[in-house]
Amino acid sequence: MARGVSGISISVALVLAVPSCSAFASIEKQGGDVDALERIEVFAQRRLQDLHDVSVAVTVLDGEYLQQRQIKDAVELAALVPNFMASQAAAEGTTPAFTLRGVGMFDYNTSTVSPIAIYSDEVVSGGANFMTGQLFDLERVEVLRGPQGTLFGRNTTGGAVLLRSRLPEHEFSGYIRASAAEQQSYRVQGAVNAPVSEKTAARFAFNWQDYQYSMTNLFPGADGGGMEQASFRLLLSSEWQGWSLLWRLHSEHWSGQPKPVYSAGIFRDLASGERCSPAEVGSRDCVDNFGFSVPSDDYWTTSANTGYKRNRTDSWGSSLQLERAVSDSVSMKSITAYKSFNRFHSWDADGPGQFIEGVLASDNEFFSQEVTWYWQQAERFWTVGLFYLNERLVQNNELDLFRDFRAVPELSAVPATFIYRNRLRNEAMAAYAQVEQQLSSTWQLTAGVRLTDEQTRYHANADLDTVAFYLDDFWDLSGKVSDTEWTAKFALIQRLNPRHSLYYSYSRGYKSGGYNAGFSSSQQEAADSAYDPEYLHAWELGSRWRSADANFFWDFALFYYDYRDQQSFVNISSGAAPYHVLKNAGDGRIAGLESDWRYRPAAGTELQLSVGYIPLAKLGEYRQGAIFVADTRLPFTPKWTIGASIEQHQVVAQQALSWQLGVRYQSAIYFDQYQDPYARQDGYALWHGRLGWQINADLELALWGKNLFNQKYAELKFDSVAALGAYTQLRGEARQLGLELSYQF
Structure with missing residues (x-):
């Protein structure tokens, strides 16, 4: 049975398996x-x-619900939240790309700082590398939508994802779960909680999984790829001379092969240049620049030269949280964190040939320090803090173009390999303050401000390898991007009655400028990779209501965003060499709403519906030479996201049974800034379900399923027409059924 995120067990009548119900996972009844x-x-x-x-x-x-749904990482988490999108930008094992309310950053470059941050036990994620990770043994996850510029450790214009681990308790307990599913998928996870002394307790949690992808790869010597992931987390909590201490140590190791790409040619007749329609692309009637067509009509069958491609990721980190009550009304908290990350990821973007391939290799170190003071007064609460971050990134990437031509004398001048050695250091300092003032029995004011000074120093260096020569230091550039900005929040909360409140909010969000150390093929392109800050003015109206019997809940939010100098990832579709750049795309506008309903018609039964709607998601226009950002809809921003579920707990023949059935629908999206019909994914729905049998108080057997109706959909479509005459695709996972056995002690 699920446990409430406040750590209080909740009766079956208050089931907590609602996937996107706003803030209903922590309900405490004090009786009466x-x-x-x-x-x-x-x-x-x-x-x-x-x-x-x-x-x-x-x-x-x-x-507990995340574990039941087999949610393994933050990318899958997005399917449970309205107006939230996520994707692996360059296949499994690479940096994720998140979009929340249309604010996001689709960019595979590890130098990118996302406008949506992840906070693990209050430690900010940092750069893109640190946003990957498995979700296991969590007490709760909170997804905050909208700019979070006054209280959290780094500015985010889109929102924040707060991960809170299950904390040590002063009793011996634990659990273990084992799951096996289709596609050679296996998972074992568990935790052990133990008291160490009267005031000290420890909790050790682990997660291991090994899985293959849905793709069948017909290329000789290659297969469909897969990943093995192992993680652990050790938490130690203690009370010592008036201090509360929480120490955290975590580590992750990944190894495997990337998911093979699907290279879909677009030409019906290569000689005449006649194109297939967008609906026909992916059929065997269409070929690419080299005459290759897809090898099968099966959606999950491809031919990709990935037999020697590898992913290996090793990371670890530690944090120390100290809290102390300075007086009856003042307390302070200090959070010190260090993280280390190392990845090697080789990739293929062309299917059966060797035309566009490369390596993404990163060595990342991160340090942060934050000190926060809390001051409670009669009708007022202050939060004041200082924050410091220092992050170092070393990239050793490669871009290998048209290697197959090296053996052809007439074409040997075409191939080129760019070898990148980039160094970036990001340093940020901030001071913030927020006050919550009770104005009357009905009105409450929240006002906050933050001043941030941030700078990124970069050194971009590249060599060029061709058949004819090897050129050291093809370019060697250094520079600095720095800015000092303020952010703010002003909000009013109106308590209409104990069961209904409204809030009216304005936030000024900011995300710093930086340097996008991606794949460039000339010194000019490398020099053009610096970008400026972006700003977001966000207005929001929200409503929260529950019925008198607490069986019906409704949350609603209406928002309007005014974007200034929006940072946009641009795919330059002209020229044979891939060229992608991050640029400030002018002034955009976003407007939409979110609505969550939760209803308990009877004990043990719960219905849930969540709706996200963004009718306006306008990307600003930007032109600079070959760089063009169209005045179109924001990529990765569906107009509709809808989630619905039903869950029931019942007793049959003195046996406890539970079942869940749910669906997530998203309307059509575009994968790039051009609103290209070939880079479009039509709307689709993914169904999921679970049937659990509580054998006894400690043992449960469950059957679960994902994508129950075997929906065909793409996670990514990328314009590779100039180089390949094709659209490179990463295809979503097929239906998967599995069994899980869990034991708790």
Whole structure:
């Protein structure tokens, strides 16, 4: 049975398997009058608060539910939140790309800092490399939608994902889960909680999984690829001379082969240049520049030269959190963190040939220090803090173009290999303050401000290898991008009654400039990779309501965003060599809403519906030579995202049974800034389900499924027409059924 995120067990009547219900995963009943005493609590403002005192749109997900849904990482987490999109930008094992309410950064470059940050036990993710990771043994996840520029450790214009681990408790307990599924998928995870002394406790949690992808690869010597991932986390909590201490150590190791790409030619007649229609691309009637067609009509069959491609990722980190009550009304918290990351990822973007291939290799180090003071007064609460971050990134990447031509004398002048040695160092310092003032019994004011100074120093260096020569230091550039900016928040909360509140909010979001150390093929392209800050003015109206019997909940948010100097990832579709750049794309506009309903018609039954709607998602126009950002809809931004589920717990023949059935629908999206019909994914729905049998109080057997109706969909479509005459695709996973056995002690 799921446990509430406040650590309080919740009865079967209050099942917590709702995938995107805003902030209902922590419900505490203190007895008596439900209307007056029920509290829904969140950590959206750095401390546990009644939801009605928070002017933030937040989705809360219970950790137990994530395990039941077989959610393995933050990319899959996006399927549970309205107006949230995520993708692996360059296949499994690379940096993820997140979009929340249309604000995002689709970019495979490891130098990118996402406008959506992940905070693991209050430690900010940092650069793109640190946003990957497995989700296991979590108490809760909170997804904050909208700019979070005053309280959190790094500026984010899109939102923040807060991961909270299950903390050590002063009793011996634990669990173990083992799962086996189609596609040679295996997973074992568990945790052991143990008291160490009267004031000290420890918790060790682990997660191991080994899985293959849905793709069948017909290329000789290659297969469909797969990944083995192993992670552990050790937490130690203690009380010592008035201090509360929480020490965290974590490590992850990944190894495997990337998912093979699907290279879909676009020409019906190569000689005349006649193109297939977008609907026909992917059929055997269409060929690429080299006459290759797809090898099969089966959606999950491809031919890709990936037999020698590899991914290996090793990371570890540690953090120390110290808290102390300075007086009856003042407390402080210090969080010190260090992380290390190393990855080698070789990739293929052309299918059966050797035309566009490369390596993404990263060596990353991260250090942060944050100190926060909390001051409680009679009608006022202050949060004041200082933050420091220092991150170093070393890239040793390669871009190998048209290697197959090296053996052809007439074409030997075409191939080229670029060898990149980039060094980046990012340093950020910030001071922030927020006050929550009770104006009356009905009105509450929240006002915050933050001043941030951030700079990125870069050294971009590349060699060029051709058949005729090897050129050291084809370019060697150094520079610095720095800015000092302020962000702010102003909000009013109106308590209409104990069960209904409204909030009115304005936020000024900011994301710093930087250097996009991606794949360039000339010194000019490398020099053009610096970009400026972006700014976001966000207005929001929200409503939270529950019925008197607490069986019906409704959350609603209406938002409007005014984007200034929006940072946009641009795919330059002209020229044979891939060229991608991050640029400030002018002024965009976004408007939409989110609505969550949750209904319990009877004990043990729960219905849920969440709707995200973004009718306006306009990308600003930008032109600079060959660089063109169209005045079109933002990529990776569907107009509709809809999630629905039903869950029931019942007793049959003295046996506890539970079942869940749910669906996630998203409408059509474009994968690039041109609104290209060939780079479009039509709307689709993914169904999931679970049937659990509680054999006894400690043992459960469950059957689960993902993509139950075997929906065909693409995770990525990339314009490779100039080089290959094709669109490179990464295809989503097929239907998967599995069995899970769990034991708790």
